[in-house]
Amino acid sequence: MTQEKYMKVALAQAKKAYEQNEVPIGAVLVIDGKIVARGYNSRNKSHDATAHAEVNAIRKACKKLGDWRLENSTLYVTLEPCPMCFGACLNARVDKVVYGAKETGSQTPNVLNGVNHKMEVVGGVLQDECADLLKSYFKSKRT
Amino acid sequence: MTQEKYMKVALAQAKKAYEQNEVPIGAVLVIDGKIVARGYNSRNKSHDATAHAEVNAIRKACKKLGDWRLENSTLYVTLEPCPMCFGACLNARVDKVVYGAKETGSQTPNVLNGVNHKMEVVGGVLQDECADLLKSYFKSKRT
Numbered sequence: 300m301t302q303e304k305y306m307k308v309a310l311a312q313a314k315k316a317y318e319q320n321e322v323p324i325g326a327v328l329v330i331d332g333k334i335v336a337r338g339y340n341s342r343n344k345s346h347d348a349t350a351h352a353e354v355n356a357i358r359k360a361c362k363k364l365g366d367w368r369l370e371n372s373t374l375y376v377t378l379e380p381c382p383m384c385f386g387a388c389l390n391a392r393v394d395k396v397v398y399g400a401k402e403t404g405s406q407t408p409n410v411l412n413g414v415n416h417k418m419e420v421v422g423g424v425l426q427d428e429c430a431d432l433l434k435s436y437f438k439s440k441r442t
Numbered sequence: 443m444t445q446e447k448y449m450k451v452a453l454a455q456a457k458k459a460y461e462q463n464e465v466p467i468g469a470v471l472v473i474d475g476k477i478v479a480r481g482y483n484s485r486n487k488s489h490d491a492t493a494h495a496e497v498n499a500i501r502k503a504c505k506k507l508g509d510w511r512l513e514n515s516t517l518y519v520t521l522e523p524c525p526m527c528f529g530a531c532l533n534a535r536v537d538k539v540v541y542g543a544k545e546t547g548s549q550t551p552n553v554l555n556g557v558n559h560k561m562e563v564v565g566g567v568l569q570d571e572c573a574d575l576l577k578s579y580f581k582s583k584r585t
Contacts, residue, residue, distance in 0.1 A: 348510040348534035354492055367491040382553050383533050387525025391491035409552045410525050426580055 305375040308393040314337040326352035326376040328360045336360035353384035377429040385410045395419040399429025448518040449568040455482040469495035469519040471503045479503035496527035520572040528553045538562040542572030
């Protein structure tokens with residue numbers, strides 16, 4: 300139930316992205332049961348290729364804690380992370396990544412293969428809600 | 443010779459990092475023979491796990507051009523990129539990555555395996571100069 304609780308917070312972030320005409324992906328970073336930072340995809344608005352939900356949440360958390368090491372942290376994100384975002388989690392020493400919808404053509408096994416920092420990855424939490432939001436966004440773009 | 447010319451610019455950035463007590467890695471982003479942005483690792487100073495040389499250069503270039511797509515661009519970096527930075531290059535549609543020193547335990551083949559955006563990768567340009575700067579930094583930390 301805890302995973303669902305935080306995924307709902309990530310979903311609320313994804314909805315903010317949707318409202319701003321961005322691909323609706325949201326993330327939340329949690330340490331010891333406390334939300335440290337939230338983030339949502341802002342690639343279009345910021346013109347920044349690195350401004351994915353996960354990187355935005357990680358950067359805010361680092362700034363807030365004054366440390367690039369986010370130890371004992373879990374990142375919740377509505378979509379399976381891309382290689383950049385998994386790499387950012389590894390660099391920030393994130394312990395665990397929990398994602399909602401699965402990415403088509405996932406690179407997860409490739410990216411996590413052979414890295415030193417061990418990071419647990421759990422997928423499929425509130426999968427339908429997370430996927431539906433993305434489907435709704437892309438459908439609205441086609442009509 | 444062109445590759446060496448830009449790698450020297452990246453090396454100058456790496457030296458700035460060294461002077462600021464950061465792991466000395468530098469990067470430069472070039473489009474149509476023009477330097478669009480320079481960056482150096484600022485992880486310690488900024489307390490930001492994502493503030494690698496490559497991401498810093500990419501973010502600056504995106505901001506300068508007002509576009510998250512850095513088309514026809516080449517990124518020169520003094521050390522073989524980590525998965526996050528390769529992922530950032532892919533997300534920014536960078537055409538080509540040229541790096542200097544090779545990373546021990548490189549994840550490059552894993553990260554680039556099966557991705558949609560095709561990106562050329564060339565390693566070993568001014569390899570010794572790039573590696574020597576890193577060795578000198580880590581040696582200074584041990585004494």
